[in-house]
Amino acid sequence: MKAALCLLITNNALAQKKAPQFLIKAKIANFTDSLLFLNYGTLSASSIDSAVVKNGVFTFKGHVKEPAVAMIFTKNFKVKIDLYLENSNIAVEGDANSQFKYKVTGTGTTKEYEQLNQRFMDNRIRTVALFQKAYDLKNAGDTVAAKQLQARADSQYQWEYKARHEYIAGHPKSYISAFELLGYTTTITLSNSIKLFNGLDASIKESNIGKEIAARIELLSKVEEGKPAQEFTQSTPDGKPVTLSSYKGRYVLVEFWASWCGPCRAENPNLLKQYQLYNNKGFDILSVSLDNNKDNWLKAVEKDALPWTQVSDLKGWSNEVAVLYGIRAVPASFLIDPAGKIVATGLRGETLNKKLETLFGQVPAN
Structure with a gap:
């Protein structure tokens, strides 16, 4: 029994030793920080590691069950290197002063991705x-x-x-x-x-x-055009719960945005104009913020003078409504009809304006 147990332990140890590993050796010119990070895996299951940098030189090593997309980066993302990991030797060269001058050398999937x-x-x-x-x-x-x-x-x-x-x-x-x-x-x-x-x-x-x-x-597939909109409840800044179903009987644009999103803020004047044109005709907007800082969220709402309802759970990209609707980039929007069906997605600028004009008719200029 003892001999069998020893044999099992020995075999497990040998298996662990034989597990293939990736080894990244890198040298980045003009690098002044002391720490770098490596993130790899899928969006739903990723791993992160860190490495101390000396004179621009650093290494990472580990194991992946299958080739996986990865990123080497600093906290401020001044250095950001995309690559594909597999269990082999990988070399990285670059210059911290140029975001485009990074070279990754490897084999298999790593080489394919670099090319x-x-x-x-x-x-x-x-x-x-x-x-x-x-x-x-x-x-x-x-x-x-x-x-x-x-x-x-x-x-x-x-x-x-x-x-x-x-x-x-x-x-x-x-x-x-x-x-x-x-x-x-x-x-x-x-x-x-x-x-x-x-x-x-x-x-x-x-x-x-x-x-x-x-x-x-x-x-x-649950939130594409023609499907009933997924019901949700989220709270306003003062804690009042708002349900999507409360907008039944009106067209509502569910707009995903954030105070830090430049394109979102740039679109707000157009949203305000359309809201003023069509609100009394049956059009509304419900903004879902992907902020995680309440002060920043409210300051943006005030500065952009947004009169419609604002909701958020302040969980950033983990906002429960954003997850429900599969949001991975902002701005993003869903136009929902009075019966609660999604009739259009991704409307911005002139595409939004033309859609609303089709629904409500042209409003004479003042």
Whole structure:
């Protein structure tokens, strides 16, 4: 019995020793902090580690059950390096003064992801340069040339979305395709995302990230256009509970935002204008804040002069309504009809304005 127990312990120890590991060795020029972090895994199940940095040199080591997306970063995100981890040796080189000048060297999935990422980084460098040149020309008074460059920059920016889509469709056995698909899947892209997911190899569908995509598709299928809106209750700043069902009989735009979100704040003047135009015709807005700081939330509401109802549980990205509706980016919105059915998602700017004009008719200018 003792011999058998010793043998079992020995075998377990050998198994642990033989477990493959990843080893990241890195050197970052002009790095002044003393600490870096590594986060890896899926969105629903991730791990985090830290490393002390000396003269820009640091290492990370560990084990992953399957290739996993990862990020090396500092607290202020001045350094942010995206990579894919697998149990092998990985080398990282870069410069803390340049967010685009990082090189990751590895094999397998790590190499595959780096090659794809470099394509996107090269395009991003060219696109940023065009946006800057267009901005300079506009300030110099050459609005015609600025508009032309802006159009080129917009086209280059949109190329990245097309390239990611093509990669997913063309690499059904790749973990990277699964990662790209997870980020691509929203209420707006849901139909296409389902087709892309169905085209993935069975081994990828059954992986951890594949299961996360399936769960996200299932969640978003409950809040797509044409479905009854998911009921919820959340409180106003003074603690008054507000239910979505209390808006039955009116069109209501459920708007997810946050005080720290620049695009959200930029859209608020347009929301205010539409609210003033159509509120007495049966249109309302219910804003759900993803803030975790009450003072910041209330200051933003006051500064932007928002008269409609505001709710939040102050849990940030873990806001219970945001989780229920699958929100991973803001601004995000759902237009719900008087019967409680979702009739449109992602409405902003002119798309929102035109939709409301279709529903309520054009309001004469004062």
